[in-house]
Amino acid sequence: xxxxxxxxxxxxxxxxxxxxxxxxxxxxxxxxxxxxxxxxxxxxxxxxxxxxxxxxxxxxxxxxxxxxxxxxxxxxxxxxxxxxxxxxxxxxxxxxxxxxxxxxxxxxxxxxxxxxxxxxxxxxxxxxxxxxxxxxxxxxxxxxxxxxxxxxxxxxxxxxxxxxxxxxxxxxxxxxxxxxxxxxxxxxxxxxxxxxxxxxxxxxxxxxxxxxxxxxxxxxxxxxxxxxxxxxxxxxxxxxxxxxxxxxxxxxxxx
Numbered sequence: 001x002x003x004x005x006x007x008x009x010x011x012x013x014x015x016x017x018x019x020x021x022x023x024x025x026x027x028x029x030x031x032x033x034x035x036x037x038x039x040x041x042x043x044x045x046x047x048x049x050x051x052x053x054x055x056x057x058x059x060x061x062x063x064x065x066x067x068x069x070x071x072x073x074x075x076x077x078x079x080x081x082x083x084x085x086x087x088x089x090x091x092x093x094x095x096x097x098x099x100x101x102x103x104x105x106x107x108x109x110x111x112x113x114x115x116x117x118x119x120x121x122x123x124x125x126x127x128x129x130x131x132x133x134x135x136x137x138x139x140x141x142x143x144x145x146x147x148x149x150x151x152x153x154x155x156x157x158x159x160x161x162x163x164x165x166x167x168x169x170x171x172x173x174x175x176x177x178x179x180x181x182x183x184x185x186x187x188x189x190x191x192x193x194x195x196x197x198x199x200x201x202x203x204x205x206x207x208x209x210x211x212x213x214x215x216x217x218x219x220x221x222x223x224x225x226x227x228x229x230x231x232x233x234x235x236x237x238x239x240x241x242x243x244x245x246x247x248x249x250x251x252x253x254x255x
């Protein structure tokens with residue numbers, strides 16, 4: 001059983017490949033959250049979580065789902081997180097969340113994927129050659145992870161790329177990001193908007209309604225799926241994104 005959350009599609013791609021490799025059921029956290037459902041595990045069934053790294057930690061939706069999840073104590077629990085660069089202390093934050101449930105995370109990995117975060121200065125999508133290299137590396141990385149999980153590897157240390165200053169990023173900058181930079185208010189559509197509703201359809205949490213132009217509600221995860229899905233680059237986040245690129249995930253569609 002593999003639970004996943006994905007905004008722009010990178011984590012969904014990884015989750016599908018893991019579910020196929022492990023012959024496990026794949027369940028969307030967005031579809032399962034708040035159902036109050038109790039999940040029964042089959043004998044020997046693995047439990048995995050796949051999600052993107054947001055501000056050097058798991059998305060709040062993923063942590064909320066774990067908190068409410070009704071599940072037999074897993075015999076083998078793992079996670080795989082995707083990131084454009086580094087993870088900070090994502091592994092430790094995730095592990096703490098499952099430990100509070102009385103479970104133990106025995107393996108964890110990161111997969112470097114094309115960058116999708118563009119909402120702050122200094123952040124943009126990758127150049128084409130870097131995107132190609134990241135996707136090629138990701139194919140091999142996921143193959144390796146599948147082999148490890150099949151062997152039920154139990155780690156002493158998680159196999160994640162923490163990067164520089166992980167404590168500062170995850171325990172100082174992340175709370176500030178969640179407190180002050182999660183607001184959907186800066187989202188808007190320019191005059192270029194054609195009312196195609198692709199942003200509405202792309203939003204994984206149904207936070208956008210399009211009449212003449214898109215209107216954002218308050219249930220925003222900052223995944224930027226709406227921004228990247230717009231075919232005319234009309235969706236912007238404040239004044240930060242007007243001249244930045246979009247991520248379409250085209251390379252993943254061919255794999």
